[in-house]
Amino acid sequence: MSETLTNEQKPKTSATLTIRIIKSLKFRTEKSLVLHDVNLLTTTVGDLKEQAKNAIQTQPGWKPYKNVHLDTLKLYTKAHGAKTSNLIINLDHEDWLLTDDTKTLDSLGFENETEVSFFNITDYNEFKQNPEVCVQDKVIVRKHETNKKLFNTQTSWAC
Numbered sequence: 001m002s003e004t005l006t007n008e009q010k011p012k013t014s015a016t017l018t019i020r021i022i023k024s025l026k027f028r029t030e031k032s033l034v035l036h037d038v039n040l041l042t043t044t045v046g047d048l049k050e051q052a053k054n055a056i057q058t059q060p061g062w063k064p065y066k067n068v069h070l071d072t073l074k075l076y077t078k079a080h081g082a083k084t085s086n087l088i089i090n091l092d093h094e095d096w097l098l099t100d101d102t103k104t105l106d107s108l109g110f111e112n113e114t115e116v117s118f119f120n121i122t123d124y125n126e127f128k129q130n131p132e133v134c135v136q137d138k139v140i141v142r143k144h145e146t147n148k149k150l151f152n153t154q155t156s157w158a159c
Contacts, residue, residue: 010112012039012040012041012106012111012112013039013040013041014036014037014038014039015037015038015039015040015105015110015111015112015113015114016034016035016036016037016038016112016113017034017035017038017048017105017110017113017114017115017116018032018033018034018035018113018114018115018116019032019033019034019035019048019052019073019115019116019117019118020032020033020076020088020089020115020116020117020118021033021052021056021062021065021068021070021118022070022088022089022117022118022119022120022123023064023065023068024123025088025089025119025123025124025127026123026127026132026134027134028088028134029064030088030117031061031062031065033052033055033056035048035051035052035055038051038105040104040105040106040110040111041104041106042104043104043105044101044102044103044104044105045073045098045100045101045102045103045105045108046101046102048073048105048116049070049071049073049101049118052070052118053070056070068120069120070118070119070120071120071121072097072098072099072118072119072120072121072124073097073098073116073117073118074089074090074096074097074098074116074117074119074124075090075093075096075098075108075114075115075116075117076089076090076115076116076117077090077114077115078109078110078111078113078114078115088117089117089119089124089127090117091128091131098116
């Protein structure tokens, strides 16, 4: 087994990043976008935002996210680092908000297997005021008709 940590296995010119594309903080809807071969030395925060937006518009499986206004990146965790207890976004460390689009990822401490969240800052500020999430509650109702079994799923949200 290799003694090298995963964040040190790849050079800074070929890193793998995970971007957590957040549609809704309240409903915990997010989808992870994995970008390979990212050059941390030359890629800026603005470049990373554009790469993510381009992937959402051009790759299959992103239709529910195409009309979401994404404008802010925030560090979620680095490889082998402590993770937050919030499963959707790191609410701690306001200094981890990436507000300068001209800074390179390397200058911000990015390394291989860094995870960042991409979200709408207005939604984030509202969520910080009341970090309550809505939970989906599914109820399966069985209906019998002669020899047929029909299943009806009713979904409700509790906030």
